[in-house]
Amino acid sequence: MEESLNRKARDLLATPSHEGAEILVKQLSLPQETNEFQTAEDLFNFCANNFPNCLTLMFLKLYRHSSNDFIRFHSLYLLSETLAVFRNCNIKLSRVALHEIKPLVIECLTMQETKESDMKFLGRVVSLITYNVVICDNGGWHELSDCILWLAENEPVKAFHVFIDLPSVYQSFIDKFMKVIVEKAEKVLLNPVKSEVEDWSLALETVVKLGIQISYKDMRYVKMVENLLSILAKSVKELVEKGNEQFLVQGLEHLERFLSEDKYLCNYNKEQCHFVMAFMFRIKSFGTQSKEIIKKINWLVQTPGNRAGKHSSLKINPLVQTPGNQDHGEEFDRAWLDHLKTLSSLEVLKIFASTDLEDETREMAIRQLNVLLSDHTSKRVEIDFSVMRQLQPLLISCLRQEGITDSMFKVLGEVVSHVAFEIFKHQDVTWYALRNYITSSKIEFQRAVYIFQCLTMPLENEEFLIPVIEILLPEISRRLNPPTELMVDNSSWVLAFTGAFCAAIHLIEVSSHAEFVKEIAHKMVKSVRKLVERGMEVGLVRRAFRDVESIVKKQLRWYDTSEYKFVKGLLWRLYAIKGMKWESMIVLWRINVIVERRVDEMVKELPENEFDWLNLTDEEVE
Incomplete structure (x- = not known):
């Protein structure tokens, strides 16, 4: 078994082509119970335990x-x-590997x-990877500092993400x-109205994080620390004064989650904790809704202790949401x-069209595409x-694909x-x-x-x-034809009813x-x-009525006299059915209200007789 895994691992990691790596990643996205996932997991764990440097390079090159x-x-x-597992298991990347890894990270x-x-x-x-550079004393990483500067000037959100995740680094960095x-x-903090709460x-x-990093360095940074505290306090004060304290609370909740991780990653000393407490002290009197979260943050930085390792073994955390990996x-x-x-919409659809992805991943893609197209339809x-x-x-x-779930x-x-x-x-295009x-x-x-x-x-288009x-x-x-008994799945009759309604409304003229x-x-x-x-x-019946209600809401924008007459005539005849429960009647009533409110008054014309609602002429009746 081990010899076979060793051979597969060497083939995977030593091959310049990314085809094998792509197959591995696809298999690791499958449900845990599949044979493909289990085989891929064994290979992955073997590589992680025996070739951590090569595995890291493989993933970086694949992303690149x-x-x-x-x-x-x-x-x-x-x-x-994987790198988090390496850190918690005290597995270090080699200096030789870091020499190749560092420029690849900058490229990414x-x-x-x-x-x-x-x-x-x-x-x-x-x-x-910076953590590995620091513990290896690998001559620093000046290129990353230059990269963060470039990102800050050109893509600041990316720079923020990189900086806040860094471990403790030297001051010249x-x-x-x-x-x-x-x-x-500061520009983002002082313009909260233009920012989403996540960006703020x-x-x-x-x-x-910057205040924490420099607060204990030396006296040269006292003025900068004071400037940072002023920026933070000013931003918070303006939020409260503008009635956006709930926005502030959400932002501070994000900060609490960040500090709970960063405190243990960087092992805050007393001066660093004092910076956070000084920030909380300056804003504690600005509002009322934020007092509780401010107390929590104060308590967090004052509480000593070490967090248990988040990863205790080299088992990967599969993406299937089992109880053991729900958070991941x-x-x-x-x-x-x-x-x-x-x-883009096309890129999202291509992801959904990929049959070798897990259903949950594909469903998220098609739902996002639906949101995107809905936004287009609503302008x-x-x-x-x-x-x-x-x-x-x-x-x-995609429609012809087999195995697509009903949802x-x-x-x-x-x-x-x-x-x-x-x-x-x-009009010149037919699908x-x-x-x-x-x-x-x-x-x-x-x-x-x-x-x-x-x-x-x-x-x-009648050709369609x-x-x-x-x-x-x-x-x-x-x-x-009405079923004689209720089944577990009654969708066949319901779809026939809604299909009949749609057919009639499209054929009415x-x-x-x-x-x-x-x-x-x-027959309906x-x-x-x-x-x-x-x-x-x-x-x-009630389910079919609700589905028709949903369809009518979407069709109303183009209803003319014939469609209006048909719907009104159909509703009258359904209303007249003896013994129908009021819960069903109320759905019919809602449809009627929708039609009356949203159809243009100019086209409203009530059906005059049994045949008028079906848009039949005397000749057609005969």
Whole structure:
């Protein structure tokens, strides 16, 4: 066993190609119970125990050179966790390895591909490698000081992340960038309205960390320490005076979490603790809501003691959120979501399309894409039409993938809806691939009809609509037959009902299919009546009504007279069903209220008779 692992490890670490490393990282992102994960874990732990220098270099090179965004991010996470294990197990990187590692770290910090969302883990990696440089007395790391100065001038948030994670370093290291980083942090601290609480907290931690680092050096820094305390106090005072004390409380809570880690990493001495206490003393009278968190921070820096090692063995912390690694899983999820927010819509979809990632990771990606496209639809952000065209083929590929969970598919349908909305706005463009997907005999009915009902925009192109209707409607009609008993999963009838509603609303002005509308609408009412008589409202009827309510809300923006008449006529006939419980009636009432409030008064026209609500002419009735 060990001989086999030794051979695999040497092949992995000695090969210039990153292919093997990428496979390892992908396997380490799989659920723990899979054979692939367990095999990868054995190899990883063997490398960590026997080749720590090579493993560190491998992860850094993978982050530096891989074109796969998830691989880069995940390798960074694994490296930060691994280096923490090395530190707590007193495993030191060699001087020879550090000679190669240090310039590679600088490249990672300054390369264009490095995003601010990477910095949580990259900053930790820099800290742990700096720790190795310090204990090896490897001639210092002047290049890192120069790098922090460059980052402070050009990308200050990255500089903040790197600096706050550093262990105790020599003063000349800090002197080079101290003035610039204070100026950048002060700018954020004194403009809290323009800053998110996370950014403000990061600047706060930077100034506090700087004060801690220089507060015990020598008398030359007394004036600087006083300046830092003044900046901090002024920022806090302005927040309170502007009524933003809750913002302050959140920022101080971030600071408390930071200090609880940094105190033990840097082993604060008395003077350093006094700096924090001096800051708390200056702000304690500014507000009332912040008094409790100020007390906690004071108590934290006054309490002696050492934290138990966070990592006690060289077992990696898998990303699956088992009880033993829940904190690590949550930390990764938060950082991964922050990272997804920095990516383009196409990049996020490519991550979701990757079938060799864990479901939770993919689901976070598709949910973030849905948020991004929702913001575009609501005009909060703008995504170019050319990007929508790029998303189309990849979305169809995702729709056809096997093994997508129902929860992921539901969000995927919403994403398809946003893209289709943009595509169908252009009259010269028809999404034939989507039509072909919905009408394909290989696609499960429930998924096909779900995607159809997600298309809540007007489907005016009959080349798209009619083939879809002609395929779906017979099956919708068949599944509208009321079940005789409640099943564990009643979604088939519910989807048939909502699919029937969508089909009718889209066909209401298509004269060639008037009979289809009449037939399906009457069958909807008849089916509901039967279910009410059988006492099966809760699991079926009410759920279907709520889904129709959601659909109507999304469709309302394009309703005209025919659609208004149809909905009103359908509601009247459903209202008239005897024996329906009031909980179901209230959903119908809500739909009616929504329609009355949001449909333009100019198009409102109540149906005059049995056939008018179905938009049938006298000739069609005959």
